[in-house]
Every structure is written in structure tokens, then in C-alpha cells.
Amino acid sequence: MVNSDSLFFIYGWIRKSSGSSTALFLTGDAQNMLCMKLAESLGVKIKSPWVVWFKASCFPALASLMLTPFIIYKICPPETKHTIDAPILAKNKLEQMGPVKQNEWIMMGTMLVTVTLWISGGSLSISTVAVAMMGLSILLILGVLSWDDCLSEKTAWDILAWFALLLGMATQLTVLGVVPLLSKSVASFLKSLSVGWHVQLLILQSIYFFIHYFFAGQATHIGALYPAFLSMHLTAKVPGTLSALLLAFNTDLFGALTHYSSGQAAIYYGAGYIKLQDVFKFGVLMAVINLTVWGLIGALWWKILGLY
Template sequence: MKPLPNSRKPAKAVSMTSGKKNRLIMLFLPVIVAVLLLLIPVPHGLEPYSWHFFAVFVGVIVGLIFEPLPGAVIGLTGVVVIALFSQWLLFSPTELASPGFNQATQAFQWAVSGFDNSTVWLIFAAFMFAAGYDKTQFGRRLALILVKYLGRRSLTLGYAITFADLLLAPFTPSNTARSGGTIYPIIANLPPLYDSKPNDPSARRIGSYLMWVAITAACITSSMFLSALAPNLLALALVKSVVGFNISWGMWFLAFLPLGLLLILTMPLLAYWFYPPQVKFNDEVPRWASQELEKLGKLSRNEIMLMVFVICALLMWIFATAWIEPAMAALLIVVLMLWTGILNWNDIISNKAAWNTFAWFATLVALADGLAKVGFIVWLGKEGAQLLHGIDPQVSAVMLLVAFYLLHYLFASSTAHTTALLPAMLTTAASIPGINMPVFCLMMVTSLGVMGIITPYGTGPSPIYYGSGYLPTKDYWRLGTIFGAIFLIALMAIGYPWMTMMF
């Protein structure tokens, strides 16, 4: 029977057509946003090339949020566009007119500058650590032990991950090393035990919850201890240099203690409410884990060697940072794993998640550093100082803190954020009579860890957990906004009064 002339299209065909249109809209949305910003008159006091760079940067961020293409493709596209049109997007007229200045060479060097960033290599090494845990089954063994004793409830697993990070944090001045080298390789083995797979609807069974708990724990502990995050030490030096205020390890710890304890104790529960696992209670899995541990038997030679290597890496990250960069220590362990047969070269080159994250984060680092290079960050600081003129000191302090926190959206590195913005914020605050500078300084420096939660690139461990396949892009941005707001409100509502009592 022939269809009637006015018969409707099948629902499936309509759905596919609608899906293609939506994808097309998302594909062009970053371009439209960038073009609209390019058409806006350049703000007063800012060079045209700086504004044009910012326009492309915002386009890339919009692309990362909606992800019409993989994140690495979006980031690489942004870098290539800026490098190709560097005359209008990257370099000042003075630089272009300098004798011997080779625009093409300089543009290329900037485009690939993210690939020599130590955090990028530390993240890459973290994926190799995880591969070693997986291949030797050492990670599975540790995961089974966790499940055997704490796996009856998903919530208790969340607390186990949180307390593991808390125990390591005071002694590991790199949250990327701590998360990527120790925590992530272990918990990556947990979801499969509950039939929860990455890049699959089953991710929500338990894997998504555990990965989100892990990244939030890393951010909280990074704020809790002076020695838990490398930029904390940089912030300490900047505060002393700009303001002349000395912050000791104990002062930092006490300043964040009430808020830190509250967040540590409630965060797994908050994640349980806002991003609930489908598997909440399971009596059978712990019993099964006991049986699987018996099947694994004694530790193998490769498991023992991997355990020794990981302990060595941890010791280097804690005690030897003056002699060996954490990223180099991690790469040394990767080389040892290759020489001892724990991994082979095929394990390295076939690790798609590692290479994808490596390319994605490296391009973001270059783009974020470019904002400082073109002078956009300095201009932003000056404009902020002018806006605050004549405003109540307490209100000014809050506005500066909120601005410092939210501007982390522009950075793919806590170190870059600290270097670019903290001196400007401290100088601005010091020029406003009535601001309690010791309290302001403590509020600023202790915000460095928790602000990393807001984006999938906000701090070193973020790309690791985002690249795990258990945290879809939309979920990450949504949860980052929710938890970022919770952390910021808690910092002002609990941290500020407590620090004011201290000083």
C-alpha cells in the first residue's frame, strides 16, 4: 500500500534529522561566539590583538562545554587558528616590527609550548602508572581489598577514596602526582567490579560517582595543606613579596581546618545526592571480591616491582622535589617499568586515553598562557582595581575573592593562575584602606585548591578523571558549577568568619 502524500515522516527519521541539526548548531556555536566577540569594539585600554585572542579563547571554551568534536580537536583548532593569524591575534605591533623577529617561527613555538609543560607530562605519566596497575593486576588486587571491606555500600567506597587522598596530601606537593600516580590507578579498577564501564550508560552504576568523589577530594585536600599543591608554595612566596605577610604551614592548616573538615566529611555524601550511583548497596560483591582475591593468590614478581616503583615515586614527590621535578620522577618510573617488562612499548603507544588527554591539555595550557602573554590578564586586573574605587572595604575584599575564583575558568593551570593574578589581586587589596590583609591573603591562597573543581581542565588531576570515560562533558561542567558554588559559598560563610577570629 502506497503511503498517503501527506503522511508524516517516521519518528526515527525525524529524530535523526533533529539530531543532525542540533549537532550542526553545536558545531558552529563556538565559531559564532568568537565572531560576535571579534565584532564588539575593543575595550578601552586593551590592545586589539589581545581582545581578538580573548575572543578565540572564549570560542574554544564554548566548544569544550558543548563538545561538538572531541576536546583535543577543539583545543588544537584554537591553537592553530591563533598561530596562523598570529599577526592579528598573538603578537603586538612592537614585536612584529622588531629586527630579526620571525613571526612564523615564534607563532609555532607558542603553539607547541604546552607540550613542554611539566604538568602535562605528569598527567601523561599518570596514565602509564594506571596501565601498569592494570596489566600487573596490582590495581585490581587493591580494588578488591577495598571492595571486600568497604564495598557493601557505594557511599563507604566514596569515603575510603576521600580519606586515602587526605592521608597522602600533606606529603605530596603535587595533586597531579598524588591523584594520577596513586589514587586513580587503584580506583580505575573498582567500577568494572560492579559492571560499570567507561563511555557507556553503565558508567552511572558506580564509576561516575567514584571518579567525581576522587576529583573533589583532590581539590579539597589541595586547599587544606600548604604542602599538598605546588602553587600553594608559590602563593606563599608571592604573599610575602607583595604584602610582607608570612604564612606558616600551621597557620595555613588552622585557617582552613574547620572548612576543610566539613567538606571532607560531607563531600562524598553531597556527591551521593547530586550524582547518585545506581548501585547503592550490594552484599554479593564483597563476597565475590573475597573469592577473587583467593584466585589471584600471592603477589607476582611484577606486582612487587610495581609496588616498589610507586613507593619510590611517592618518596621522590615528597622529599626530592629540590633535586628532581615530579614529572621527571614519574617519567623515570615509566622508563623503569619498560625496562623491567611491567609495560612494553606497545602499551605506551596504544594508550588512546593518555595521548588524547596529553594533546587536549597541552593545547589548553598554551591558550591559557597566551592570555597572559597578550596582556589580557594585566588589563583585567587594572580594570578591576578601578571598579572597586570607593566601595566598602569588606565588599571589595569579597568581590576580589569571587573574581579571583571565577577567573579560574580562563586558566588550565593553578600555577599559571597564581602567577598571573595573585600579585595583581594582592596589590589591589593593599591599596584599599580598611581591608584586613592577613585574612584576605589567607582567603586567596586557600582558595587555590578548591577552585580547581569548576572545569575539566582546572587543575592537574581534572583531565585524568575527565579522561577516564566515566564523567561525560555535560555532567562535569554541571557538577563543577554546583560544587564550585558550594566551595565558594562555604569559603565565605565559614572560612571568612573563622579567619577573622584568628586575626
């Protein structure tokens, strides 16, 4: 039986790692692309978004991935510190799997081509959607995937439908003047505080992060608040690219706040290995770590990159 401290450590490591790893790449999670599409609809157009995203996220994300296990280990050290049987179990599993199969080689090759085109697509005038469809077509034609496999991915179809609705709704809210009106009202209040855009950025990002306690899932949060908050940032004279990226990064990172904050969080909690109060305790801990690592290390890195 694994003790509660060990479970908390494992849960914390995995949850935090998933947040930082999805924030590392533009294609790390579906909502990243949605954020960039919404930003584009508000006039923040980023050339070669995959490259710009990775350059901005790589240093703070990798630093977070390396520091988090150490921080959690110090705060809540697991009782089980040595797993002597783990290498043996891993070796046995690899032997059971056997050598890499043909379909697996095809999958790796297709992913390599797809990611390469995602990176260089901007200079070649190839959209990310076209690249994704090409990759899927290759897998279908070569028999790695079947159409039944695609149809069985109910979550993917659900995301596709919701993203279309959310993107359309956000665009209409902007066109009808709701988002600009809200952003101007908040911007006027922030301006009355007589603080620079750096402080306004900190306030807006913090509100955007912690208000996720009132949302179930990340897609609904994006559809409801991302356009409005990005518009507030722009009204406060925060650089557009920096604003769009930071809001998107926070969207990935606040997925560990609660057991309902993201699809992954619900799955981890549903496994039944961690108590509900520990989930919320962990969420606060992760929020502090996220804001510290990304706020300090990230700010220095983004300054070097010239994002502000």
C-alpha cells in the same frame, strides 16, 4: 557496567576531595608554595607558613570533605548503593601486596621527618626548600629512589621550570609598576561602590575563582593573576594574611571547574568515564558547594583565629 549516576557520584566525590585535600596542607600541592612565595614578594610575610596555613584551612577543608559526599549523594544518588564485594577485593589486594617492605618504612620515616621540619622549620630557621632537598637526599642515599626515578618525573621538572619563570615574571611586573597600577585602578572602582572591605573581598574572590574558566591549569592562572589580585586586596584594606590564604585556597578549589582547569581534572576526564557536559555541570555544582562551605564555615573559623 556502572551507570552514569554512579560515575557522576564517584567523579564528583574524588574531584572535590582532591581540591579540599590539596587546600588542607601547604605542601598539598606545588602551587600552594608558589602562592606563598608570590605573597612574600608583595610584602605579605607569614611566619611559620605551614602552621598558619593548616590552622586556617583545617576546619573548612575537613567540613567540606565530610559534607561533599552527602551533598552529591542527595543531588545525584548513585544506583549502586551496596558494594558487597569491595571488602573482599581489598583484602585480596592487601594479601598480594604482602607486609610493609623496608623501603616503605624508610619512605614513611623520611616523610615524617620532612613534614615535622616543615611544621617547625620557621622557629628553627630552616627553609622549606632545604627540608625538601634533605628528604630527597635521604631517599637517594638509602636507595629508595634512584636518579633515574627523578629524571623520569617529567611533570616535576616541568613545574620547576615554569614556577621559576612565573615567579620571576610576577616579581618584575610588580617592580615595573604594572601590578600596582592595575590594583589601584580596580581598587578605585571598588571604592566608588562605597562598600566595605568585606564586600570587596567577596567580589574579588568570586572574580578570581570564576575567571579560571579562561585558563588551562592552575600555575598559569597564578602567574597571571595572583599577584595582581593580592595587590587589589591589599589596596582595598583586606588583611594581608587572609587575602593571601584565601586566594591560594581558591586556586586549589577551582581545579574542578572544567576538564582543563587542572592537571588532575584532565586525567580524570581523559579516563573516558564521564561526558563533557557532565564535567561542566559538576564544575558549577562544585563551585556552589565550595563557595558555600568555605565562605560560611571558613569565615566563622577565620574570625575565631583572628585573621580579620
